Amino acid sequence: MPPSNQTKRLGKRTAAESQATQKALLEAAAAEFSEHGLNGAKLEAIADRAGVTKGAIYSHFNGREDLLVKACRSALRELNLFAIAIDAPDIETFMSETLKVILAPKGKAFRMLNIEVHLASTRSKVMA
Numbered sequence: 001m002p003p004s005n006q007t008k009r010l011g012k013r014t015a016a017e018s019q020a021t022q023k024a025l026l027e028a029a030a031a032e033f034s035e036h037g038l039n040g041a042k043l044e045a046i047a048d049r050a051g052v053t054k055g056a057i058y059s060h061f062n063g064r065e066d067l068l069v070k071a072c073r074s075a076l077r078e079l080n081l082f083a084i085a086i087d088a089p090d091i092e093t094f095m096s097e098t099l100k101v102i103l104a105p106k107g108k109a110f111r112m113l114n115i116e117v118h119l120a121s122t123r124s125k126v127m128a
Contacts, residue, residue, distance in 0.1 A: 018060075021050070021052055021056055021060065022060045024050040024051060024052065025046065025047075025050045025052065025056065025057060025060055025061070025067070026067075026070060026071050026074040027049075027050070027074075028046045028047075028048075028049035028050035029041075029046050029067050029068065029070075029071040030071045030072075030074065030075050030109045030113060031049060031109070032045055032046045032049060033068055033071060033112070033113055033116050034108070034109050034112035034113060034116075037116055037119075038064065038065070038068055038116050038119070038120045038124075041064075043057055043064065043067075046067070063126070065120060065124055065126045065127050068113065068116060068117060068120060069117060069127070071113055072110065072113035072114055072116070072117050075109045075110040075113050076110050076114075078106075078109075078110075079101050079102065079106070079107055079110060080101075081098055081101065084097045084098055084101065
């Protein structure tokens with residue numbers, strides 16, 4: 001049974017609704033995987049954080065590993081390293097500025113997720 005703050009909906013979702021659900025799931029997954037790791041994170045907890053059902057995860061992602069990788073990519077995009085690449089006059093500046101962003105507090109989710117992706121790739125046949 002869905003939580004009281006969710007309404008049951010019949011029919012196909014719009015593209016905008018689907019995109020919003022996927023974004024909420026990625027944000028929730030980033031938090032859950034950062035806190036508990038790939039094996040400790042619960043898909044139900046991710047769904048609860050996102051305000052959706054567990055089935056929504058499987059509608060948008062091909063399982064736990066896919067969700068982890070896409071959450072990591074999303075966290076990386078949030079750091080906007082592309083702007084640093086455009087503005088950097090040389091590779092040394094690019095590397096220095098990139099490290100500053102990744103090591104800053106706002107880069108914590110990406111750092112934690114990146115570690116999880118690397119660990120999972122050594123343990124998971126799906127990610128190997």
